[in-house]
Amino acid sequence: MDRKKAAALMLATCFAALLIGWHFLSAGAPSSLSRDYSVSEAGLLEYGITLPAYTITPGKLEENSSFSEVSFESRGAEIAAILRMPGPEIKGKIEGQNIPGIVLLPGATVTKEAEQGLARRLADMGYASITLDQRNLGGIDPQGDLQLFLQGREPEEHKMVYDALAAAMILRDRPEIARDRIIYAGESNGGRSAIIACALDKQARGVLAISTCGYGSAAAIASSAGAIDSDSARFYLSIDPESYLQDISPRPLVMIHSRNDTVIPYSLAEQTYALGREPKSLHTVGCATHGYCREMDIALKEELEKMSEAAEKG
Numbered sequence: 001m002d003r004k005k006a007a008a009l010m011l012a013t014c015f016a017a018l019l020i021g022w023h024f025l026s027a028g029a030p031s032s033l034s035r036d037y038s039v040s041e042a043g044l045l046e047y048g049i050t051l052p053a054y055t056i057t058p059g060k061l062e063e064n065s066s067f068s069e070v071s072f073e074s075r076g077a078e079i080a081a082i083l084r085m086p087g088p089e090i091k092g093k094i095e096g097q098n099i100p101g102i103v104l105l106p107g108a109t110v111t112k113e114a115e116q117g118l119a120r121r122l123a124d125m126g127y128a129s130i131t132l133d134q135r136n137l138g139g140i141d142p143q144g145d146l147q148l149f150l151q152g153r154e155p156e157e158h159k160m161v162y163d164a165l166a167a168a169m170i171l172r173d174r175p176e177i178a179r180d181r182i183i184y185a186g187e188s189n190g191g192r193s194a195i196i197a198c199a200l201d202k203q204a205r206g207v208l209a210i211s212t213c214g215y216g217s218a219a220a221i222a223s224s225a226g227a228i229d230s231d232s233a234r235f236y237l238s239i240d241p242e243s244y245l246q247d248i249s250p251r252p253l254v255m256i257h258s259r260n261d262t263v264i265p266y267s268l269a270e271q272t273y274a275l276g277r278e279p280k281s282l283h284t285v286g287c288a289t290h291g292y293c294r295e296m297d298i299a300l301k302e303e304l305e306k307m308s309e310a311a312e313k314g
Contacts (some may be wrong), residue, residue: 037154037162043237044244047162047200051169056083064090065123067116070130074166075159080133081167082112084119085176086126100181100205100308101171102129103164103197105190107211107291108138118187118292125301128177129185130167135160138189142239149235157193157239164197168204181205183307187291188212188263191255192241198251199244206252206307208300211261211291213268214242214275242275249277254303256283256296263290 036048054072070081086099102122106115112131119129135156145155164184172179184207186194191212198207217240221233228236237243245253253276257269266284273282281303287293 034154037158039149039158039234039238041234042243043234044247045158045161045196045200045238047165049162049165049169049201051173052166054170059083059085061087063087063120065120070170072166072170074163075154077135077159077163079135079163079166080112081170082116082119082131083128083170083174084116084123084131085128086123090124090126098178098181099126099128099176100183100304101168101174101177102127102183102185102208102304103167103171103194104129104131105134105164105184105186105194106131106138107186107188107190108140110138110187110190110291115187121297121300122185122304125304127183127304128171128174130171132163132167134163134190134193140189140239142236145239146232146235149238150231155235155239160193161196161200164193165201168197168201179203181308183208183304186210186212192239195241195248195253196239196244199247204251206254206303207248208254208256208303209241210256210296211258211264211269212241212255212272213264214245214272215240216242216271218242242272245272245276250279252303252307253277253280254283254299255281256285256299258285258287258289258293258295260286260288261290262288 038046052072052074057069059066059068064087066085068083070083072079112133115131119131122129140157145157148155168182171177171182182204184194184198184204187210191209194207195209198204217236221228255273257266259266283299285295287295
């Protein structure tokens, strides 16, 4: 266990060294990728998004909520998801309005089924959610993605963000879900994608990031004294949620993190949070785990209600 913790800490805190170590693989500027996808000179991901073709099974009631299997096409892949809706008793308490929806992105190696504990809690609070089986189950390969980018091809980490944006379009297409009350949420690496997707989706009402942090790419590039070429720098910035924090505002940025997180130290979450703009909140819990725990429920309920209320007033 000590070795695992040490490896995780190294991954989170030594991203600058990885940037410098990989930049030498650069082979020139990438060509224009496609009309609906680009990365700006500032290193910001840009996508044109439309409602994907999707299929959905009839809902199956399970205690206080129901769930359906969803499948949709996204950037050359078939993405599987679970749509979970509050049950009839909970729906009956939501007067005169459709249900708010949440795009829920699990952490690396976590399946959509394994994420249903949090999805059920969200349903109990009155929220629909669509949980994705992310590409490679949320696992990332920055070195491989860098090479794709430099070859003018679309990296997998970028496609993961598009998948989240497509899932939000599916929520907006469902008649029982309020189109103007969509929120992004994610755990660990899923939290990183959730932040980027929310920044790109100007209609979203905010983002809730659990047990996550950014990479500190801007600082690493600035301190490299030109050792990282401009195209590699654009890529590193494009996958770092810290690059997008300014575009979350004026929507809320909410982070929830444990001081006893077993993978990402609390100090790294604080560093990312400090870069965000108001309105923002950082909630601290004490559970000795990485990811969601029941101690987070009070903060979840409070912050999601605020986001929903903002939508009603907007």
